[in-house]
Amino acid sequence: MPLTSRRPATAGFSLAEMIAGFVLFAAIMAALTYGTASLFQMQARPDVTYQGSSYTLAPSLTDFNSAVSLHAAFAAAVDASDNLIVLGGVRTHPVQDANGPSATLKLSFSDTSLPAAAACDPFSAFSSWDQKSVNASQFSSDWSSNPDPADFTILTVQGLSHITSVAQQRRYTTTLGTGESVVMYQVSWQGYSWSTGLPVATTAYSYRIYYDAAEDVWAIRPGVSHYWYRTDVAWDRDQEAPSRVVFADPYVLAGHDAQAQVSAVSRFVYFLPQCR
Amino acid sequence: MPLIRRAFHPGSQRAMASAAVLVFAVFAIVMLMANFNLNYAVNQTSDAFDVFHSQMVEKNGVSQIVKESILAVAETATTQSTNSLQTEINNRLAALTFPDGGSLALSGPNSATTVPTNGFYPSGTPASASQPAYFSPSTYTRAVAGMGNLFTSLVTQGPAADLGRITFQFNRVSGSEANDSRTYTVNADLFSVPITNLDVVAYGLPASGQVPAAAPQLPSGFIGSGTSCLVVTSNNPANDATAYPDLFNPSGVEQLPYQYRNAASFSWNAYEYIWSTAYQDQLIAAAEVPTSANLPSPAPQGSVYDFAAAQEPVVTGLTSTGNAITIDCSLVTAPIIEVVDSEGIGSVTVQGSAVSGIPFVLIVRNTAGSGSQTSVTFSGNNLRPVLYYFENASLAFSNTPQILGGLLLDRTSTVTGAFAWYGHVSFYGPANPFASEVATVNDSPAVKVALEDIAPRVLLVSTNSPYTPSLAP
Secondary structure (H helix, E strand, O other), X not given: OOHHHOOOOOOOOOHHHHHHHHHHHHHHHHHHHHHHHHHHHHHXXXXXXXXXXXXXXXXXXXHHHHHHHHHHHHHHHHHHOOEEEEEOEEOOEOOOEOOOOEOOEOOXXXXXXXXXXXXXXXXHHOOHHHHHHHOHXXXXXXXXXXXXXXXXXXXXXXXXXXXXXXXXXXXXXXXXXXXXXXXEEEEEEEEEEOOOOOOEEEEEEEEEEEEEHHHOOEOOOOEEEOOEEEXXXXXXXXXXOOEEEEOOOOOOOOXXXXXXXXXXXXXXXXXXXXXX | OHHHHHHOOOOOHHHHHHHHHHHHHHHXXXXXXXXXXXXXXXXXXXXXXXXXXXXXXXXXXXXXXXXXXXXXXXXOOOOOOOOOHHHHHHHHHHOOOOOOOOEEEEOHHHOOOOOOOOOOOOOOOOOOOEOOOOOOOOOOOOOOOOOOHHHHHHHOOOOEEEEEEEEEEEEEEOOOOHHHOEEEEEEEEEEEXXXXXOXXXXXXXXXXXXXXXXXXXXXXXXXXXXXXXXXXXXXXXXXXXXXXXXXXXXXXXXXXXXXXXXXXXXXXXXXXXXXXXXXXXXXXXXXXXXXXXXXXXXXXXXXXEEOXXXXXXXXXXXXXXXXXXXXXXXXXXXXXXXXXXXXXXXXXXXXXOOOOOXXXXXXXXXXXXXXXXXXXXXXXXXXXXXXXXXXXXXXXXXXXXXXXXXXXXXOOOEEEOOEEEEEEEEEEOOOOOOOOOOEEEEOOHHHHHHHOOOOOEEEEEEEEOOOOOOOOO
């Protein structure tokens, strides 16, 4: 009966097979779990709500798509404008506001025209500082308080007085209920069409993202840096050079690797002249 | 055979395990594919956005090529290209290379070949002008909103003439992606702007002289309220204390940012032309034409009074005593009077008019060189707009007269005394003649209108290339 002493062919695995199978199964499961977790951590991280608005953990593909749409519209508005008013950031005036951060217009700002600018000397439109002065009365109730260095407001203007779009960026810092310290960026853009002679709001775009506070490290920080050719009171020459404007990028994991030699750079960097 | 049946028996544990591994493998592949697709989507979107930005920059570069080509053949300047406009454009395009191996070419059948004439006194007929508005057409101009503030800030200072729009089409063929090939349309808007629309200009002469390193120091109150002023100076803080080094490149030859192009046209190149022999000879030729204002005159000079000539013309409103002449602005009927003082021996008194009248041109041209200026004295208020050209003259004002008109001083003319000017004053920036004078220049829309047909005109060009972003939904 030597044959009967053998394990039947359909009776099951040997011990060695079972151990090997278990190890293989565990390895596959571990790999899948890790891969899936990584993917979902990247794409389905929890949103948080701050001041009534939902923010998505970056990197976020959905917000990246929104950002591309926003910046396509923003770039087109800049291209069609006569001049820009860039508020916020550092060095809005090399003497009178050398360090910043300078105030921006509130997110609720929704004016579509600048009556005072319509009557001003067009040479006064050669810097946002001049424009700030020309429109001081209108802006006075709309200045934001405690601006962050990354905050800015950009108005694209035609004919000195018609606002064709308003772009806003805000940066907030807060601590979540989990104790995690995070940094939030809110970017919005609202266009206005004047094709009928009256302002009509066009499609609005926005994206809101957040990072761990430790990851908010950039090669070029989001925000506005103003540059100047000259300021000349005698000849009324406040001539501002193009401003460097950096928007937050929803698909850049800023400062993820603290040891990295190269910090993150936003895709959405502009060098915007005040006058075109 | 039994072994084969065992291996593929559906109930076998080995088959179950194999199926589980297969499911896991498929799942893993799906997850990896999803991850790949995610990264691929981000990459493709980023590339598309980069292309969008590249095209935006490129079409604006093409706009700049068109603008420079137009200015090359038609700018108010001493040197103009004799090439056709298309040749100028093609020459600039030929200098471009494209990393993708593509090409950019002017689409001939759709493109204009000539530039509208920017005629002005005395050799051409100036186009009719009116005060431009931003959002509505004026009598002779289109609405100017959308043409850029660097352009409109100069165009809206007074009456201007709209010379129209010329449109160009360019075919951009991508060497790498056929879908990136596209057509750029460039619109060029041309305006003719009287030089007198700017109230105070400290001009530079980049070819025949210098450009002002820094803005001239003017006495307090010289630039009145609402008075426009223009000077284009160095961006080097070492030259101009008002400049900042933010974007200044200290190495190599200084190059002004393109932002200053229109201002340089207006305050540099136009004055090179105005004070060139060619234009000054056109003025004297115009003054030599006999008119009813200087008849009956036995001399051939028309309204040209030459101190060195043996015989002088009879010019209504001009009287002489030896080498001294008086021009009574209330009596002048000629459209232009030229006083030539090639030896530096004459003196001129400009007697003001208490009432307004038809504007005319008065030129005092002294070619005797330094040290032999022609003395010019302004006497009394002058409410009649006059466009004055003074070459190598010493101007003296007494009793702070109020004078309407345009005052164009060459690089060697000097000024003493106080005055209140209403209209345009321009002078050579590097040689400031007003440093110690108590004077005021005031904006006067009426004077701008009065002088618009006898003042030199500057051709200003605005180009734009519309772009509809294809990425925005």
